[in-house]
Amino acid sequence: GLVVRLQQTGAKLIWCATSPVPAGAAARQPGEEVVYNAIAQKVMAAHSVPINDLYTYALERLEQIQLPANVHFTDAGSAQLAKPVAKHILAALA
Numbered sequence: 391g392l393v394v395r396l397q398q399t400g401a402k403l404i405w406c407a408t409s410p411v412p413a414g415a416a417a418r419q420p421g422e423e424v425v426y427n428a429i430a431q432k433v434m435a436a437h438s439v440p441i442n443d444l445y446t447y448a449l450e451r452l453e454q455i456q457l458p459a460n461v462h463f464t465d466a467g468s469a470q471l472a473k474p475v476a477k478h479i480l481a482a483l484a
Contacts, residue, residue, distance in 0.1 A: 393437045397437065397439075401481065403439045403440070405434040407439050407442070408423045409445055409463075412456060414458070418461055427433050435454070454466075
């Protein structure tokens, strides 16, 4: 599959769990991200791909970082999400 093909490139892979879907988000249903993340996490674990749990990170501060009824984030929220992303990338490159 796709993960195997990406691993064959020699790239250092990191999978980020998708962030929460709030009520009212266009074309998305709250809770669908939980199902998606659970399936993807099993695939990534089976291929030993490190996981960055942005879902939990975002959920813990959602009201401060996410736009209302929208899956996107404020500029300050995106900056907050960048912190664990950068941390995981730096760890993978170390």
